[in-house]
Amino acid sequence: MGWVTIDKDKCSECGICALRCPFSFSKQDSVVTAHADENSCSLCGHCVSLCPEGAIVHHKMDMSNFVEIGDNATFETDAFIRFIRARRSHRHFKDKDIPREILEKLIDVCRYAPTGGNAQTVRAIVAQNPKKRQKLSDLTVDFFIQMGEGAEKTLEEMKGRETESIASLETMQILANYKNRLSMARAAGYDPVFYKAPAVVIFHSHSQTRTPKDDCVIASTTMSLTARTMGLEATYIGLFEMAAKMYQPVSEELKLPPGHEVYSVVIMGYPKLAYLRTVDRNPIKTRWE
Secondary structure, eight states, X not given: OOSEEEOTTTOOOOOHHHHHOTTTEXXXXXXXXXXXXXXXXXXXXXXXXXXXXXXXXXXXXXXXXXXXXXXXXXXXXXXXXXXXXTOOOOOOBXXXXXXXXHHHHHHHHHTTSOOGGGOOOOEEEEEOOHHHHHHHHHHHHHHHHHHHHHHHHHHHHHTTOSSSOHHHHHHHHXXXXXXXXXXXXXXXXXXXXXXXXXXXXXXXXXXXXXXXXXXXXXXXXXXXXXXXXXXXXXXXXXXXXXXXXXXXHHHHHHTOOTTEEEEEEEEEEXXXXXXXXXXXXXXXXXXXX
């Protein structure tokens, strides 16, 4: 049996499946034929979703998860734009845990975010345990202290040289500043990485897929915007993403599957601060052709 079968008692031979996916369907002499297999089908599910008669069965997918859309959900455009503009990066959270069922719902919505080539290799680690979060935070600070010490040494060696680029000098200075800022914050009892957020969500994917970074960022953005509808706010944490890629103690602590890398990290919680106004941002420079 092939991956897809067509119930000919229901099929109207309209051919919309062949129009959408000529690799797995064909229409000849007004008869539609399915020939989907591992060489032609990417498991996108569009054939099942499009069929007006509900005649297509995909044997490699969960048919119970193909739910009738009915009338498409609509949003007033200006209200939706206000929702987008009201999103802020929050680093102050209430001392309140996020219920497991809410986190599970937020992770589940990410499965419907698009991935390059329908790879669907995005995975997530949800760190709720305070000791786990603290350990990951401490390892990240340790990493930047090491990087900063190396940068300070390099800056000292670069003094007086005219051959070094401005970009190199700026990078070394940034790393040195990170070392000082993060170490001072930790010594004062702050969490300068995760800000004591009740949940840290670490998105990772196999590095050899088409667009692993894009896939994880789209998933984390989907989750972050959905979280806002539940009274939660979120912030992207690039420092930890960098440490996870470059510092072995962090990668060992995460126990990622072989070939996987961290591509997006988000902290979430119930916000302490309520922003009353949207903020100014530079317009996107656009060239129309």
